[in-house]
Amino acid sequence: VNDKDKARTLAGLEDDWRVPPVALARAYLKLVREIRRGAGVGEQKGILRGMEESARIGTAREIGSRYFVLAKTGTSSCTHTPRASVDGFTVVLFPADDPRLLLMVRRHGTTGAATAKPAGEMLRGLEAGQR
16 A cells, blocks of 8 residues: 555545554553653644644634633544435544543535534533533
8 A cells, every 4th residue: 555545444435444443442541641741742742732622723613612622623434325425424532631531423415624513512411420
């Protein structure tokens, strides 16, 4: 496989690399915990900064939590029936400083940025239950 094909696969533009949601959730939690422990390298810390910015001013800003969260949105080829051109994803870690909750939202036929709003609605519902 050439580098261009690898990049397309890792970006979710090809169907040949699929990761179960639980594996993805574990990877995000491990990444954040390692960085918070001081074990993260520069590249990992950049990912964390990107998640902070995504939640604050980027594609995940529609989450709109009153708490500081980490978030990542993504758009990938649809892999199920009925087919759409894409599916959108949002991953939210709450609270950002010591995640106790990881919320993953997948929405058929839309972009990752568009999934941030329903993720925010779900998170606010969970927040309301914590009072």
